[in-house]
Amino acid sequence: MAESDPEIDFEFDPEDLPEKHHGSGPLGPPSLIVDNVHVKYRVFGAKKAGAVTNGKPSLYNRLRWRAQGHVGATSEVHAVRGVSFVAHQGEAIGIVGTNGSGKSSLLRAAAGLIPPAEGAVYVGAEPSLLGVNAVLMRQLTGERNIMIGGLALGLSMKEVRERFDEIVDFADIGDFVYLPMKTYSSGMAARLRFAISSVATPDILMIDEALATGDADFKQRSNAKIEEIREHAGTIFLVSHSLETVRRMCSRVLWMDQGRLVQDGDPEEVTDAYREHVRSRRGKKGKKG
Numbered sequence: 657m658a659e660s661d662p663e664i665d666f667e668f669d670p671e672d673l674p675e676k677h678h679g680s681g682p683l684g685p686p687s688l689i690v691d692n693v694h695v696k697y698r699v700f701g702a703k704k705a706g707a708v709t710n711g712k713p714s715l716y717n718r719l720r721w722r723a724q725g726h727v728g729a730t731s732e733v734h735a736v737r738g739v740s741f742v743a744h745q746g747e748a749i750g751i752v753g754t755n756g757s758g759k760s761s762l763l764r765a766a767a768g769l770i771p772p773a774e775g776a777v778y779v780g781a782e783p784s785l786l787g788v789n790a791v792l793m794r795q796l797t798g799e800r801n802i803m804i805g806g807l808a809l810g811l812s813m814k815e816v817r818e819r820f821d822e823i824v825d826f827a828d829i830g831d832f833v834y835l836p837m838k839t840y841s842s843g844m845a846a847r848l849r850f851a852i853s854s855v856a857t858p859d860i861l862m863i864d865e866a867l868a869t870g871d872a873d874f875k876q877r878s879n880a881k882i883e884e885i886r887e888h889a890g891t892i893f894l895v896s897h898s899l900e901t902v903r904r905m906c907s908r909v910l911w912m913d914q915g916r917l918v919q920d921g922d923p924e925e926v927t928d929a930y931r932e933h934v935r936s937r938r939g940k941k942g943k944k945g
């Protein structure tokens with residue numbers, strides 16, 4: 657995942673969460689189709705070409721390896737391996753899986769941020785993509801980032817200006833909006849990212865857990881926003897390590913393991929199976945050790 661900050665509280669407080677909406681009614685029309693998608697990363701400077709590594713080398717290491725002439729030595733990380741699913745309007749889809757299982761890569765490919773090595777992603781007529789993280793810049797002020805993020809979400813400059821106060825209020829960052837984002841606490845940055853991300857009431861909202869953060873008050877506001885989007889027949893994707901959050905919020909859950917979609921279905925069933933899998937894996941590890 658692009659960003660991880662140990663200070664961020666990734667957990668939702670279950671009491672703050674809206675009730676989940678299991679698919680009792682008919683599903684809306686498809687909003688996003690992921691067809692046999694593969695995501696591969698090329699990693700420079702690997703010891704052995706072709707080896708699949710589990711970690712990402714740091715920028716420093718990559719530059720060092722390149723400086724040492726290891727330009728040709730690359731390995732490939734096959735992060736997503738032939739995943740297919742159809743998302744419908746009105747669905748809230750959780751994505752669970754252990755670290756490195758490919759959740760963020762799948763989300764980024766579904767969002768069009770990285771091209772699939774194989775397969776294709778089809779989106780409905782007017783997709784508004786969320787996940788402005790990719791375009792925000794820490795060295796720029798919140799104000800500039802609101803503009804950049806708003807434009808990236810398809811708003812015009814005029815529309816961003818009109819929504820500016822609303823975004824700042826939602827993020828609750830006050831005059832910090834005029835300071836570079838690198839001066840923000842992790843909570844402030846996360847709140848601003850969420851505020852920018854959700855300003856367009858998008859058709860498809862993708863939330864990586866860094867967005868699902870903040871104090872109880874902000875959690876309530878962000879949950880209300882998520883509900884609003886879902887009620888307007890949008891589709892929500894939520895990557896989370898908190899199974900409680902996923903069970904409460906989602907109508908459907910995808911379980912990723914080693915780049916593959918292991919299970920896709922009812923939140924309780926899928927999270928139970930996933931929990932069991934994690935437990936048995938821990939048990940095996942424990943026995944080995």
Ligand SMILES: Nc1ncnc2c1ncn2[C@@H]1O[C@H](COP(=O)(O)OP(=O)(O)OP(=O)(O)O)[C@@H](O)[C@H]1O
Pocket residue numbers: 657697698699709710711712733734735753754755756757758759760761762
């Ligand atoms: N930019 C990148 N360059 C190289 N490898 C990457 C890159 N991003 C992810 N990977 C690798 O791809 C695999 C899947 O990573 P990804 O971040 O999609 O998993 P994840 O399930 O979201 O993990 P986490 O729960 O830790 O965020 C991992 O092996 C990871 O090291």
